[in-house]
Amino acid sequence: MYNSLSTRRSFIKKMAKLSAITAAASMFPGILFASEQEEGIPNGANLDWKKGPCRFCGVGCGILVGTENGKAVAVKGDPNSSVNKGLLCVKGYHQTMCIQSKDRLTHALVKKNGKYVKTPISEALDIVANKMKDTIAAHGKDSVAMYTSGQSTIPEGYVASKLMKGAIGTNNLDCNARLCMASAVTGFLTTFGADEPMGCYEDIDHADYFITWGNNMAEMHPVLFSRMLEQKTRRGAKIIDFATRTTRSSTASNRSILFEPQTDLAVANAICYEIINNGWVNKSFVEKHCNFSKGLTNIGYGVEDKFKFTDKPEKIDFAAYKEFLKDYTPEKVAKYSKVSAKDIKYLASIYGDPNKKVVSYWCMGMNQHTRGTWMNNLMYNIHLLTGKISQPGNGPFSLTGQPSACGTAREVGTFTHKLPKGVVMNEKHRRLAAKIWKVPYERIPAKPTYHATEMFRAVDRGDIKFIWTQAVNPLVSLPKTSRYRPAMEKESCFVVVSDVFPTPTSDVADVILPASWHIEKSGLYGNSERRTQHWDKMVEGPGDTTPDAWMFIEVAKRMGYGDLFPYSEENHVEEIYNEYRQFHEGAKHGMAPLEVLKKESGAIWPYVNGKSTQWRFNEKYDPACKEGSDFDFYGKPDGKAVIWQRPYEPAAESPDKEYPFWLNTGRVIEHWHTGSMTRRIPVLHKAMPNAYVEFHPDDAKVLGIRNGENIKVTSRRGSCVLPASINERGLPTKGQVFVPFFDENMLINDVTLDAFCPISKEPDYKKCAVKVEKA
Amino acid sequence: MPIKSYLAHPHDGKKQHLIDALSAIKECEVLPAKNEDILVVVTDTLDDASEEILKEKIEKIDSLKLLAMVSGFNSPQN
Secondary structure (H helix, E strand, O other): OOOOOOOHHHHHHHHHHHHHHHHHHHHOOOOOOHHHHOOOOOOOOOOEEEEEEOOOOOOOOEEEEEEEOOEEEEEEEOOOOOOOOOOOOHHHHHHHHHHHOOOOOOOEEEEEOOEEEEEOHHHHHHHHHHHHHHHHHHHOHHHEEEEEOOOOOHHHHHHHHHHHHHHHOOOOEEEHHHHOOHHHHHHHHHHHOOOOOOOOHHHHHOOOEEEEEOOOHHHHOHHHHHHHHHHHHHHOOEEEEEEOEEOHHHHHOOEEEEOOOOOHHHHHHHHHHHHHHOOOOOHHHHHHHEEEEEOOOOOOOOOOOOOOOOOOOEEEOHHHHHHHHHHHOHHHHHHHHOOOHHHHHHHHHHHHOOOOOEEEEEOHHHHOOOOHHHHHHHHHHHHHHHOOOOEOOEEEEEOOOOOOHHHHHHHHHOOOOEOOOOEOOOHHHHHHHHHHHOOOHHHOOOOOOOOHHHHHHHHHHOOOOEEEEEOOOHHHHOOOHHHHHHHHHOOOOEEEEEEOOOOOOHHHOOEEEEEOOHHHOOEEEEOOOOEEEEEOOOOOOOOOOEOHHHHHHHHHHHOOOHHHOOOOOOOHHHHHHHHHHHHHOOOOOOOOOHHHHHHOOOEEOOEEOOEEOOOOOEOOOOOOOOOOOOEOOOOOOOOOEEEEEOOOOOOOOOOOOOOOEEEEEEOOOOOOOOOOOHHHOHHHHHHOOOOOEEEOHHHHHHHOOOOOOEEEEEOOOOEEEEEEEEOOOOEEOOOEEEEEOOOOOOOHHHOOOOOEOOOOOOEOOOOEEEEEEEO | OEEEEEEEEEOOOOHHHHHHHHHOOOOEEEEEOOOOOOEEEEEEOOOHHHHHHHHHHHHOOOOEEEEEEEEEEEOOOO
């Protein structure tokens, strides 16, 4: 199984095969392609198959891991999972291979006199707890911080939040989901007052059109994209790819429409203009279920330390909104978006046709945007104006990047402003958390502190003197690592890194803690469609490896908070989940009991009366809606969603004479984020061994650049040398270069800009200005 | 250098015949479903013209009821 792919071409063949298997599985649930799915399983093996979710992206495919003699020897898709119906992508099939990597972190390492010394885990945890206590005693509780992950399990996120906010009493907790999903969260909250998508993956089986906004699903969400392709082939559903770069998604779509970076704001407004101008507004829906508001404009970019912004929403009426949109006629927008007026009208006509069901998908393109919250709002405007929302096959669907960005970061709340239910600013929410955590209410601070970017700025300034990172690799993934790497190397901050493998982040740690990998512990993840999935520990981890949740608990006990963490080592996952469930009791967010999750391949919240709720806010499907309401956006006090007036504003940094190219960064199908796992899986590493810089062929010709030639990409922050890629994986528009960020040997984030959306505080990795020259 | 994947549906009772016929074509990789009458076919050809000729050849197989393309990649470097 693992040696069947040795060249890029055979890898592509594998992808083609998987697409077809996916399509077949959609037509014949439970179909088996035994030779493919069980290839590589030793002859005569007596495997014990255990279910769980995939370790990688936010799709949340169900996997079955075959174990024999305490080792994971095979992975196949779970045919009982409605997410993937037995299918997996190449990352999914090969995931367990990384745990056997030779450089696995198996024991704690403590830096002594500049060298790492192998240390018993118990002693290392003593050092961490003592250092945390001493730092708090000397500099106050806000001098310590924790930075976690959308790859942390639900119990891990929960105990991290309880330790920092409930026990220590600081809001210095944030996570890498800030870098990928924060704009989706603020988009949901400002429009609906409730986070996470209203629909589910079953929308794919009903939609007539899929419109992807800046979203290369063929590489980033391949199993979902395969399901869409199957609908394209079988029912004639159409896929429209709206993006700044031609990708595999574009070539597999019915139409590819390209736009100038940042102008998606203007095009979305132009679509709304067309919907109104052509009389395509679903008047009864809008009158009954929507309000109109506007917020502040010229809101800045957050490039300076300690940047603050608070929006001031103001109600407006439909007439004022209509007047605002006059600046966004297709003809006006075509001039700067480079999207023809005809194409804008075409997109609007799809949304405007009452007889066509439309799902819009997006992920990082809209979220990693200095106006990410606005862009999310504008997407909802389109669906609200046409009433195409919360129904099978009709809805806006924000995809997530990490396996538990929803379940852990957003639902448990590992952001500085969040609590397991609600936000720290809300007294009622603080009181509920204090009650369940059994801590004095006054201990939970009412003000958020540092979001991710500002947290590392605070490390650089010396304000944070202790930081503990877990399942995250910020010195590859943060924007402007050229500032934050030296910051983390400073003597002023004690750095603890919990991870499975060494990374550039663990390279600067004072203490490295060896974490258990996914299947070496029990856990729960929550995926993009609000599905919570549980798995039991499947194999023992090597050496002193320990589940992150248990390391937090051990440190909490050593700091004197043992009474707040009365969990047992054997059953802590179950005990923590049952405690956490109390936060979400009720019809609006009820979580399925653990016994259900152990039996089934996940359940979608709100889980009410023994049933998942597939479409929220629609009375027909959602028991939390008021009787007779039809649609009830109950996150808002009046049950109405908000259509936001949000203008186009330029990017934080645009190409100029000195730096004439846009730099766009992103991912590739072979690698998961910073590559710390997938680069240790030989088949994936061979298929994509290093990063590259993609050029449009016309730009390459003008600059005299040949394929494979080393190119230096430089911004005002730093530079990076990579081989040129022309007409290979992707094709950027003229005047733009694209670089994937998975390669720790070619750190493109030394070049990127740490500008962010002032509302969500999510950085924009898709737009900054660079120059390119032969290296 | 196109690589394409298809779902091939055999006529009733002709699954094995279709597997044999497709397996005999060197540009085709065949993956039959274990419990349904359907086959995954992945084709790997030099150029679009060869792909077209191959497709015509496949479509002439008697035991084939329907051939539906699922995905196509055409990248010179891949």
